[in-house]
Amino acid sequence: IQKMLGPGYEVKASLGHVADLPERELGVDVARDFAPTYEVTKDKKAVVEELRRAAQGKRLLIATDPDRAGEAIGWHVARLLERDPKEPLRVEFHEITPKVVRQAVERPRPIDQNLVDAQQARRVLDRLVGYNLSPLLSLEFRKRALSAGRVQSVALRLVVEREQAIEAFQREEYWTLEGLFEVQGKTFPALLHEVDGQRLWIAQGEKEGKLHLETEAQALALAERVQTLPYRVAQVEVRERRKSPPPPFTTSTLQQAASSRLGYTASRTMRIAQRLYEGVDLPEGTVGLITYMRTDSVRVSPEAVALAREAIGEMYGPAYLPEAPRVYRNRKEGVQDAHEAIRPTDPRRTPEGVRPYLSEEEYRLYDLIWRRFLASQMKDALYEQTVILLEGQGQPRFTFRAAGSVLRFEGYLKVWGREGEDEEEAPPVPAVPQGAEARLLQARPEQHFTEPPPRYTDATLVKTMEELGIGRPSTYAPTLETLEKRGYVERKGRTLLPTPLGRQIVHYLKERFPRVVAYEFTAQMEEGLDQVEEGKVPWPQVVWEFYEPFLKELSQVPKKTCPQCGRPLELKVSRFGQFLGCTGYPECTYTEPLERKKEAEPIGEACPQCGRPLVRKEGRYGSFIACSGYPECDYTRDDGTPTGYTCPKCGSRVL
Numbered sequence: 001i002q003k004m005l006g007p008g009y010e011v012k013a014s015l016g017h018v019a020d021l022p023e024r025e026l027g028v029d030v031a032r033d034f035a036p037t038y039e040v041t042k043d044k045k046a047v048v049e050e051l052r053r054a055a056q057g058k059r060l061l062i063a064t065d066p067d068r069a070g071e072a073i074g075w076h077v078a079r080l081l082e083r084d085p086k087e088p089l090r091v092e093f094h095e096i097t098p099k100v101v102r103q104a105v106e107r108p109r110p111i112d113q114n115l116v117d118a119q120q121a122r123r124v125l126d127r128l129v130g131y132n133l134s135p136l137l138s139l140e141f142r143k144r145a146l147s148a149g150r151v152q153s154v155a156l157r158l159v160v161e162r163e164q165a166i167e168a169f170q171r172e173e174y175w176t177l178e179g180l181f182e183v184q185g186k187t188f189p190a191l192l193h194e195v196d197g198q199r200l201w202i203a204q205g206e207k208e209g210k211l212h213l214e215t216e217a218q219a220l221a222l223a224e225r226v227q228t229l230p231y232r233v234a235q236v237e238v239r240e241r242r243k244s245p246p247p248p249f250t251t252s253t254l255q256q257a258a259s260s261r262l263g264y265t266a267s268r269t270m271r272i273a274q275r276l277y278e279g280v281d282l283p284e285g286t287v288g289l290i291t292y293m294r295t296d297s298v299r300v301s302p303e304a305v306a307l308a309r310e311a312i313g314e315m316y317g318p319a320y321l322p323e324a325p326r327v328y329r330n331r332k333e334g335v336q337d338a339h340e341a342i343r344p345t346d347p348r349r350t351p352e353g354v355r356p357y358l359s360e361e362e363y364r365l366y367d368l369i370w371r372r373f374l375a376s377q378m379k380d381a382l383y384e385q386t387v388i389l390l391e392g393q394g395q396p397r398f399t400f401r402a403a404g405s406v407l408r409f410e411g412y413l414k415v416w417g418r419e420g421e422d423e424e425e426a427p428p429v430p431a432v433p434q435g436a437e438a439r440l441l442q443a444r445p446e447q448h449f450t451e452p453p454p455r456y457t458d459a460t461l462v463k464t465m466e467e468l469g470i471g472r473p474s475t476y477a478p479t480l481e482t483l484e485k486r487g488y489v490e491r492k493g494r495t496l497l498p499t500p501l502g503r504q505i506v507h508y509l510k511e512r513f514p515r516v517v518a519y520e521f522t523a524q525m526e527e528g529l530d531q532v533e534e535g536k537v538p539w540p541q542v543v544w545e546f547y548e549p550f551l552k553e554l555s556q557v558p559k560k561t562c563p564q565c566g567r568p569l570e571l572k573v574s575r576f577g578q579f580l581g582c583t584g585y586p587e588c589t590y591t592e593p594l595e596r597k598k599e600a601e602p603i604g605e606a607c608p609q610c611g612r613p614l615v616r617k618e619g620r621y622g623s624f625i626a627c628s629g630y631p632e633c634d635y636t637r638d639d640g641t642p643t644g645y646t647c648p649k650c651g652s653r654v655l
C-alpha cells in the first residue's frame with residue numbers, strides 16, 4: 001500500500017486487534033447495558049505507541065479490513081489515538097490494487113458505528129458464554145482449559161449428532177435387476193424400474209408404496225420370470241437440460257470447493273486467500289490478486305464483469321459468452337452493499353501467467369477462484385438426456401428403464417471443469433424408435449446396501465452451518481480450528497469425527513444448556529447481530545435476548561460438592577495452573593488436580609513433505625505420527641513399525 005500511495009503517506013500496520021476485553025476478568029458490566037472495558041492487548045502496547053507517534057500532528061486514515069472486525073479495530077485505533085470516529089478517517093477497499101487503493105484514499109468516511117456495535121455484541125456474547133461455561137466444564141470433566149464458545153458448541157453438536165446417526169444406522173439390503181437388451185442390433189443395459197406400475201425401491205426417495213427386493217431369492221426368482229417375456233420399446237424421451245454455472249465464490253463456497261477439490265481445510269484456505277488478497281510480488285509490482293476473502297456477497301462490480309467478458313471472448317471465443325452479463329443477487333440485499341464476491345482483481349491475469357510468482361498452494365487456490373469467476377460469466381452447459389422405457393408383453397407388466405446423458409455443449413464447464421458432475425453424466429443410450437421390438441438377452445440381479453450418512457468434511461460442515469444460519473464468513477474457519485485445537489474433534493483424512501471428550505461436552509451442554517446449543521436459537525442470535533449491523537436494534541438488546549435465558553440455565557446447574565465437607569468446589573488458579581479447591585478454604589483444604597492435555601512428542605524424524613519435525617499424537621484410535629507444522633502441513637501416517645509383511649489384499653506394508 002505504501003508503494004501504491006507513494007510519498008506523502010506513511011503506512012503502518014496494526015497487526016490485527018489492538019484492544020480487547022481484559023484477560024483475567026469478565027470486563028463486561030452486565031448491569032450497565034453490558035458496558036465493556038477494553039484494554040490494549042498486551043503484545044500490542046508497542047504497536048499502539050508507534051501508531052500514536054507516527055500519527056502525531058498528521059492526518060490519520062484508517063484502512064483496516066472491510067468487515068465488522070476491521071471496523072472495530074479502526075474504531076479502537078481512532079479512540080486510542082484520540083481522534084473523533086465521526087470524522088472522515090476511515091478508508092474502505094475490497095482489493096489491494098493501485099487504482100482502487102488510490103481512489104479509496106480520496107473518499108474517506110466516518111467509522112460506521114453500527115458495524116462496530118455488531119462486533120462489540122459478538123465479542124461480549126462470546127465472553128459471557130466463555131467466562132461462565134469454561135469453569136463449569138473444567139469442574140465437570142476435571143480437565144484444564146476446556147472451553148465452550150457459542151457458535152463452536154453448536155458446530156460441535158452437528159459433528160457429534162452426525163456420528164451418533166452413523167452409529168445408530170441400520171443398513172438395509174436391497175437388490176436391483178439389470179437387463180441387457182437388444183433392439184435393432186444394438187445392445188444396452190436397462191434397470192428394472194416398475195412391476196405392474198409399482199416402482200422398485202433403490203434407496204432413493206420415499207420407500208412407502210415401493211417394491212423392495214430384500215433377498216437374493218426374491219431377486220433370482222424375478223430374474224427368471226422377466227427372461228420369459230418378449231419386450232417392446234414403450235417410450236423414448238429426449239430432453240435438453242441446461243445447467244447454469246454456480247455463482248462466484250463467497251467465503252463459505254470457497255471453503256467448500258477448496259475442501260472437496262483441493263483437500264484444503266477451511267483454515268488453510270483462508271490463510272492462502274489472505275496472502276493472495278494482501279499482495280503478491282509480480283514484475284509490475286506488488287498487487288493483490290483477489291478481492292477480500294471474508295464475504296457472503298455474490299455481487300460483482302460492473303467493471304469486473306466487463307473484464308471477465310473480455311477475457312472469456314478472447315480465450316474461449318464468443319460461443320462461450322452469454323448475450324448479456326449474468327447478474328448475481330444476494331438472498332438478503334443490504335441497503336448499501338459495497339461487498340463483493342471473491343474474484344480475481346483482474347481476470348486477465350491467468351493462473352498460468354502468475355504461476356511463477358506463487359507457491360504451489362497459492363497457485364492452486366488462485367486457479368480455483370479464477371476459474372469459478374470466469375465460469376460464472378459463461379454460457380450454460382447443455383446436456384441431452386435420453387430415457388428409454390422397455391415393457392414386457394405379459395403379466396405382470398415389467399418395465400425397464402435406460403437413461404443416458406450426453407454433454408452437447410460444454411459452456412462454463414470448459415473452465416470450471418466436470419469434477420463433481422457425475423450425477424449429470426451417464427453413458428449414452430442408442431437411438432431406438434418407439435414401438436420397436438426388444439429382446440432381453442440376460443438379467444443380472446445385484447446386491448446393494450443402504451449407506452449411513454457421511455461424516456462431515458470441512459466442506460459439508462461449513463455448508464450445513466451456512467444453511468442453518470450459524471456463523472458468518474469470518475467465523476467458519478476459526479470455529480473448525482478451535483474444535484480441533486481443543487481436542488473436541490479429530491480429523492481422519494478429510495472427515496471430522498468427535499473425540500470422546502467432544503461427545504461428553506455436547507451431552508452435558510444439551511442437558512444443562514439446551515438453548516445455548518439449539519440450532520435455531522444460535523441462528524436467531526446471528527440474525528440479531530445482522531440487525532445491529534443494519535442499525536435496526538441497539539446491541540445491548542441482542543445480548544440481553546441471549547443472556548436472560550442463558551442466566552436461567554446457568555442458575556439451575558447443580559454445584560459440585562467437596563467430598564470432605566460438602567461445601568461447593570470451585571475452580572482455582574495457582575502458579576502451577578488451574579485446580580479444583582473447596583470454597584471452605586482455609587478450614588477445609590481439599591483440592592483435586594486437573595488433568596492436563598497430552599502434549600505431542602517429537603520422534604526425531606523430519607517430515608517428508610516439508611522437513612519440519614514429526615511428532616507422535618494421541619488420537620481416538622491410538623497414536624499416530626503427524627507433522628509439527630500442522631495445519632500448514634497435513635502429513636500424517638500410522639504409528640507403528642513395519643513388520644516386513646505385505647498385505648495380501650492391497651500389497652501395502654503391514655504394521
Ligand SMILES: [Zn+2]
Pocket residue numbers: 562563564565566567582583584588589590
Ligand atoms: Zn471442603
Ligand SMILES: [Zn+2]
Pocket residue numbers: 607608609610611612627628629633634635
Ligand atoms: Zn510437514
Ligand SMILES: [Zn+2]
Pocket residue numbers: 647648649650651652
Ligand atoms: Zn491392505
